[in-house]
Amino acid sequence: MPQDQKLLKYSSEYSDELSLDDELKKIRSCIQCGMCSAVCPSGSFTALVTRKIMRKALAGDHSVLSGPEIWYCSTCFNCYERCPRTIPVTNVILRLRNMAVREGYLPDNLKSVIKNLANTGHAVPLGGPDSKWAKLRELHKLKKVPPTVHSFPEALDELFTLLDKIKFNARIPYR
Amino acid sequence: MSLERPKPRVAVYICHCGKNIADVIDMDEITEYAKHIPNVALAKNYKFMCSNAGQDLIAEDLKSGKVDRVVVAACSPLMHEETYRRVLRENNFNEFFFEQANIREHASWVNLRDHKGAMEIAKDHVKMAVAKVSNDRPLIRQKVEVTQEALIVGAGITGMFATLDLANKYKVHLVERTPTIGGHMAQLDKTFPTMDCSACITTPKMVEVGRHPNINLLTYSEIENVDLNVGNFEVQVRKKSRRINHLICTGCGACGEVCPITVPNEFDYNMGYRRAAYVPFPQAIPAQYTIDIKNCIECKLCVDACEVNAIDFNQEDEIIDLKVGSIIIATGNDIFDPSKLYRYGYQKYKNVLIAIEMERLLSSTGPTLGKVIKPSDHKTPKRIGFLQCVGSRDFHEGTHKYCSRVCCMYAIKQARQFKEKYPDSEVFIFYIDMRTFGKGYEEFYEIAAREYGINFIRGRIGEVFENNDGSLIIRGSDTLLAEKYEIEVDMLILSTAIEARKDADEVSRFFGVQFSEDGFFMEAHPKLKPVDSLSPGIFIAGTCQAPRDIPDAVAQAKAAASSADNFMFSGEVEIEPYYSMVQPEICSGCRSCIPLCPYDAISFDETTNTADINAIKCKGCGVCVASCPSNAIIQNHFTRNQILSEVRALKPWENYIKEN
Amino acid sequence: MTEIKEKKEELIEKPFSDLKYSLYLGCVIPNRYPMIERASRFVFDKLGIEIIDMNGATCCPAPGVFRSVDKALWLTLGARNLTIAQNNNTTELLTLCNGCFGTLHEVEHEMKSNPEINKRINEVLAEKNLHFDGSVNVRQVMDVLYFDIGLERLKSLVKRTLNLRTAIHYGCHILKPATTQLFGQDPDNPTFFDEVVEAIGSKSIDYREKLMCCGAGGSLRTGFKDSSLQYTLAKLREIRKVGVDCIVVCCPFCHLQFDLGQVEVSKLLDEGEEEFRIPVIFITQLLGLAMGYEPEDLGMIKPTELKGISPFISFDPLLKKIESIPLDEAKRDK
Ligand SMILES: Cc1cc2nc3c(=O)[nH]c(=O)nc-3n(C[C@H](O)[C@H](O)[C@H](O)COP(=O)(O)OP(=O)(O)OC[C@H]3O[C@@H](n4cnc5c(N)ncnc54)[C@H](O)[C@@H]3O)c2cc1C
């Protein structure tokens, strides 16, 4: 069997989509100066090379969405502030994550947090009035259950209605 | 004889501009259209109207007596208005019976894909031009005599060369703000790409300027006031008091030796010291001393020390009145201050320098006599880095979008010099793109890598940290390897941007020159009038117009000198007749126009109690016309009626035909 | 006579009764770090600041996970939270968290500046008869201390000059994006946090990587915990080099990352490298201490009856040091 060719095929698919937004469109003016990757703390510890993400997005390289690198960003906004072309780099990464999720590349560890929010209203829930955290609240002379959605069932209903309205479950099944 | 003015007979010529226009706009359709515009006697199209054949076409029709006014629909009038006016002149028609409709920049180029839209716009432009030309009035250019003297402002390499070129023919006044001439070039050690010693080229030229009988050198002087009479500019110069009589001072330096006051020397970017009685550097021209009033404590030790009694504490500023025919502005550039780019640590970390400071350290006449030392411990660094594009190529506010054009080359130059002095050292240049575009420049770069072993690392540095011993950690990302790195160096040099002078707006106000978006002075046309300002008789050259290196600055100096010569040579100059006029019978004497005129052309006539416009100073900008509450000001060639006729031409075709 | 005096004291004790905020708690504070809630409520009460709870508020939603995953969800729930403050009849929404601030401030900004988004999100909210009318400003506790109270008045509140050596951690979303930041300071050279800490009598010790991210945000902690801890470790090592009494934060997620993180990074330490035990305190706790209040009132206790709860790093060394610092008045009397 002949080996698959490893040659890159350029496509403007991703950059066209990003360019629908006037700010994100600036990605087209990237000069690959490397400032974003130079100031990126994640790049010191992970495989994230922000500059390369920008280049791959411009080139239409599918691995930018399928690979884990975009998820290594801690959204510190260093790159966003320092890009000499004033490209909102962090926002580009966030948009690429949206596009990746749409194509089914959602990291597993995020799924439970999403479920938490969609089902309890908190990404980090208390865990009920008998949990150790509730007890800790009590020891701190606070109401056992905080006056958030945890204390108001009707607020939780409201949340469910809004989630249905934006058809969240259709995009990311959480039920 | 009828009292009615004869109906204008307009000839319309549509230019294909090769394919620039014709590819988008159907030539036959627009020609046919033009024929039906009221007042049009004939309409033709031709491949290149500006060619000799095209001009002949116009000339023939004019000679035939069939037409008396001309419209050319082509490129921008900035490009060829003069060409076509000449045709009218040569055929004994008043050249102001001409209008140019710009259907290239305004219609075809901007609508490459929308041919129908382009056609509509082009038709409107032609219609407007015909309406305007039908209402144009004959105008006559006034001539004024031109003073046969020139003024050059700024005595850097640009100002000096322009001065020397003109001085063989004219008397030239050279005004320089600092106590010496030479500008930035005098601060450089060697110059790329030839690596010849800067002083060896500059010093002889400085001496020549100082000695030339036709040059009136005014150093330590400032422009005080300018009256913008074209061809006869009246300029006041303030010659600041130096407390030393330069006619007597021999430059022996005895005063400097006894002066007890030491202050940082600006010429060395405050790295070295000078006395309050000083010359900025040993080869300064003039060689005579200056007492810096701000720092002098008036101990007067110098008075006794001076054997020729040149010191005069009663000397006052002197105001000198000049009258000149042309002016060249060569005020040069400032250098970007990177202290607000906090992550690079300039002025926070001791061993972070800017390139011009490094230039002084490398210079054999600098504060360290050419020894490169670290400010932290005065030892020679072993590893140094250069960071490129600091303040350039950055779209943030407070930095510059443009490329400064010289920093890639000067960084390589300094890196090579450093390596020559300290062969065991290591040098890194952190760059985005190496821009080495001039003659011999790429070769210069290649040798730096191959023979000198200078490390070129692609990627902008992100952060710099200082160690306790003053050494620096540089953190960046090698964009070619896609790897983050940390490198330790002893010293980091920031290749900072060339930027417009901080007082450029003051100079611009004095001389009525405009700015480009980047803050530099604006040339009249980027290609065709590169050293002309928009004010006739005033020229700009060197780094006050844009960042450039010495070869380019000198080329501009020579271009400006030749343009100034051209301007003065015939002894008289024609003034554009576009000036505005106050109709005294309508003027209410409210004076509101007077402060608005950017060229100071309006005065108040106390006898008639009306405003009065000096036709020679007026540039026809139209501000006063628009501002006059009594509608008392009219501007030649742009009268209310002429402009409104163009606006009316924009009415739908049927209505327009009916009304005309 | 005594009555009047008492009243007077009361007035001085509650000097900021003109200030009123809707308090947005978020998730981590009420559900993992209740000591922050306790300290903040306590200090606000002593200052006379009026605090109104935002009943029924949900997660902000967290800017890292949810903005990445689904912008519609992020905007909708963010805007819903804003309407709670609006229906409380307050114009100022106070967050104690950089992440919540990041989300709510950005959502506020989008809702106010982008008519398209405003229309779409309000259409969704209309399903539950909600409408965001733009009358709410999102604030952060640092910005309330810095602007609404101000450095001069903060100084006057100090009853016990602690003179602690502190390592300040700003966090990211309070500094960036700079265009919408509240302090008008360069994110590469911010000073407001240092100014506040110095105003209330402690020292801000500079350390390398001071402005670096803690590593928790952007879903990095959620998705790839070890990578996120690498950030924390890098910062902790620099902090250890300069030597401090405590780390001060203004964000519960950073707080968690430094507090729990010190335990978690143990496995990443080099051989022989000492474990980290640097107390982490929230800005309102430091303020309360400086105002002379007891650590317990500021939640600075470690209940022994529960396992695996915050704080994970003991306050003991810090408390011991504070115990030995007398009230300023007492010092003056001596
Ligand atoms: C670090 C560094 C290294 C460089 N190395 C090289 C090199 O090796 N080779 C090369 O080709 N180029 C080099 N350049 C570029 C070079 O310096 C410039 O091209 C050149 O100096 C420009 O000369 P100028 O006369 O136009 O301006 P300047 O040298 O700036 O001269 C302007 C003069 O006008 C005076 N002036 C300003 N305003 C007023 C006023 N209002 N009234 C009166 N006088 C005024 C100033 O005092 C000054 O004397 C280097 C630049 C830098 C920053």
Ligand code: SF4
């Ligand atoms: S900093 Fe900006 S221009 Fe430079 S590589 Fe990154 S995205 Fe491109």
Ligand code: SF4
């Ligand atoms: S926002 Fe993300 S990509 Fe940008 S510097 Fe921070 S961690 Fe790196």
Ligand code: SF4
């Ligand atoms: S007149 Fe203008 S448009 Fe016509 S050929 Fe010449 S340059 Fe081109």
Ligand code: SF4
């Ligand atoms: S010349 Fe080189 S260093 Fe200077 S701005 Fe241009 S690219 Fe950057």
